[in-house]
Amino acid sequence: MSSKRRASKAEHLRRVLATEGDAVAENTQGFNQGRYDSVADLEDYEGLKEEAREIKEDAIERLPDLIENLREAVEANGGTLYLADDAEDANEYVREVVADVDGDRVVKSKSMTSEELELNEALAGDGVDVVETDLGEWVLQVADEAPSHIVAPAIHKSRESIAELFEERFDPDRELETAEDLTMFAREKLGEQIADADVGVTGANFVTADSGTVALVTSEGNARKTVTATDTHVAVAGVEKVIPSVEDLRPFVELIGRSGTGQDITSYLSLLTPPVGSPTLDFQTDEVGSPDDREFHLVLVDNGRMAMREDDDLRETLYCIRCSACSNSCANFQQVGGHAFGGETYSGGIATGWEAGVEGLDTAAEFNDLCTGCSRCVNACPVGIDIPWINTVVRDRANRSEHGGDLDWLVEGLTPDEEPAGVDLQKRLFGNFETLAKLGSAFAPLSNWVAGSSVAGAAMERVLGVDDRRDLPTFQRETLKSWAEGRPDVEDPDRAVVLFPDLYTNYMDVDRGKAAVRALEALGVDVTVADECASGRAPLSQGMVATAREKAERVADDLLPYVEAGKDVVVVEPSDHAIFQREYERLLDEDDHEAMAANSYEVFEYVYGLLENGASETSLAAGDGHEVAYHSHCQQRTLGVDTYTTAVLDRLGYDVATSDVECCGMAGSFGYKQEYYDVSIAVGEELADQFSTEETGDRQVVASGTSCLDQLDDLLDRPSTHPIELVAPEPHGRAE
């Protein structure tokens, strides 16, 4: 990416942050909290998610057969099923249906698929008046804007801006001020339009192959009116919406509202087996007619989906039920919304899969870097899609589709990777952080002085897009490995571990590595420091999958012999512990991944286990009521291992307050990138604010992740430290 493009991307993000950021943050964070609260009421949330996942896996596997079953059911009910190859084909069919009934007006309930098809534009081209009846969609239609959220499309608009819009467009005879005024005004306006409509177009959240039933999840009642008030019903849905049976709706019905906007259930779940059995309503003649006069067309759209079904990495996208949990749980999305974090139609984390499959790689690559791989969406997704992995794969594909640049030679020596020429220089720099760290450490402190100079800073920003406002990491001459070589053995140890010296701990934050070793030794553990320190996390986050795989294999070769010899693996950096647990499944063969995952522990997880098994807590530094503010790492939280840090700190007598933001916003290299600096800071400020209240403002700040510590150091006046440095004997960094 050229420095000019970076600057224009940064400018676009700043504009979205300034104009829409507050409304998007308030709404998405409300939905996200609602999700936590609502799923907590379920007796077996995880079981329901697994069931939902299994139904989708099975349905996509059997899709061609299910479509044929569905066709039989729809036709037996008296409707028609049309399978459209692409958007043009689908639009052509709907246009014919509308023309056949001499339709002048089409009313629509909310449908993302019809947005994907640009159906409104196609119908308008025939002179048909198309009216969106979902209030949010209607506001956008009036304002001529695009949705910023897949469930709540006008989430970026405030009540005031909607009132202004209505005043300007409709010159209403009464003042519209409250949300209720606005809603009643819209209901009235749209009620007239629906009464005069000829054709009703809906989407479908699910379609059951056994009965031909279309399930619509709504709250306003506009979908009900759209179907009831018109004689001709057209339902438009992607082929992936087909599930085997009515009974299979169960987990989705219980999960979709809770996962999305935090509602236990939405007001209406329409289970329509069309043509529906209600009388027709003719508002012009004021007469009701026979249900037999109703007509139904189901348009199932391929538009790239059947190819996604054959794609081992994109297939999971088809399990998506468009609930918006991945948007709402995403720290970056919470700040910028779908106008920045989205493509032609879809937005949020899963949009990368949809846009890559439906529109193409270029569209997905435009916004895909806003996924930092923090993984907070993974547990939120009701069908368990590995959304970060889809983002990583698409980034890899986008990297490989770029042409070689003129400046590749600049980073060539620093980038002994497995990637083809053409990968963005900035990505190659961050992806090859191992080489940089080794050189930086070997030449410290000189390398730190050079990197810290204003000349180097400006050059880094111009050529590589490393934001000059960020401090670069300070490399240490003495690495953790060289320090540990001189350590005496623990006599008669209770256990033996191999400590994985991640890049940050080995070359930069060496003190936290020393503290980890001292703490473990004090608890009777013999510690060996491993040779390999690059887990593959750095290249993986840049979409450099082949390079990450090569590193993962090196790490497994280094660590697994220790495991076979009965040693446990202890990891200080949460993102590296997480890659062993999660992403190595994609990078290593099954046995190696299982061995790595089963035998590696985040350092506080391990300390907790030692204390539970009889190690004496008096070997560690007592808290004596010392007040700390703790921020756990996003990936640590996804794995549920953040609780061990708070449990150990509690047990040692520390007084712990915790943050509840989804991510710190630094996310490895993300916050260093010039184009994303402002987004990173906006996310980080939410965390900084939580640690600057009356209750937390004087507490010592501790955090588990290197990135989190860097971000907190940049945003708070007081220093932050890894919690292991607090509890290790001979404590360092404890603010006495």
Place this chain on the structure above:
Amino acid sequence: MSTTAGGPPVDRFLDRLADFDVTHTVVAPDGVSDAIADVADEPAVGVELPDGLGELPGFVATDPSPSDLEAAATGVTHADLGVADYGSLALPATADGVEPVSLYGDQHVAVVAADDVVPGMPEALSALGDRFRADGDSVVLATGPSATADMGALVQGAHGPKTVHAVVVER
């Protein structure tokens, strides 16, 4: 799924109706007419209640025209099922117009038999699945009044009813 353990489903159903801002009265079949009359505003439209669910009060007009629907303050219909876990009412699409009658008025009064309340979604979907497959029926599971948050705050009463009252009939 939530907490159906213990207690009859009707108790849970009544609690959940309240959670979703649906008021209710529990009556015998011969009390249905009065229970409706107590809450319904005029003009009111309705569909004849199935056998065993009592009678509509005289002021509720059946076979409404489209303009009657639009003018109605209250629509009175039966519900085929109640779903205890969610306080949901199953409103069938019938030729006499349960769907429009329950949709157009500012208030919807739903009459449901206590013995038609099922504990949760699995039971409801199993009962409905059989009907959809056999008869091509359509049903709306309605939970609380219609609502929107699209205008900057939560508003009850978007395109559908602003309030809902359930008359639960103990036979």
